[in-house]
Amino acid sequence: MSDVRRLPGAALHHWQWQQRAACRSWGSGPFFHPYGERGEEREDRDAAAKRICARCPVRRACLDHALRTREPYGVWGGLTEEERRALLGPAAQHSGTGAV
Numbered sequence: 590m591s592d593v594r595r596l597p598g599a600a601l602h603h604w605q606w607q608q609r610a611a612c613r614s615w616g617s618g619p620f621f622h623p624y625g626e627r628g629e630e631r632e633d634r635d636a637a638a639k640r641i642c643a644r645c646p647v648r649r650a651c652l653d654h655a656l657r658t659r660e661p662y663g664v665w666g667g668l669t670e671e672e673r674r675a676l677l678g679p680a681a682q683h684s685g686t687g688a689v
Contacts, residue, residue, distance in 0.1 A: 606654075611645035612638075621663040635669055642667035 607613070612620060619638040622631050642648050642664065652666020655673055662670055 606647040606650035609647050610651060611641050611647075615641060617663075620665075635664055638664035639667050 619634060619641060622634060626634065642651070645651065645667075648666050650666075652668060652673075654660070655665030655668070656677065659677070660670070660673070665673070668676070
């Protein structure tokens with residue numbers, strides 16, 4: 590079951606940044622790895638996602654959301670799940686899912 594305690598709530602102003610996100614027209618494919626994807630394929634997909642994020646006007650809001658809610662999967666705000674866990678420090682790294 591998902592831990593939703595860190596989600597900002599249903600108020601529209603918490604989510605409006607998503608309306609301006611560069612990823613809206615791409616679907617989730619470039620941002621979330623399929624089961625079993627490893628090595629060069631995963632690196633290439635992550636790099637493609639990061640190129641989309643690099644030109645996104647709401648990149649910082651996206652990254653803030655991912656860090657605050659401990660998004661366990663995908664590229665958010667231009668960082669992979671591993672890169673976000675590294676930013677959050679040892680407590681997030683030891684939890685496996687990033688939940689503290």
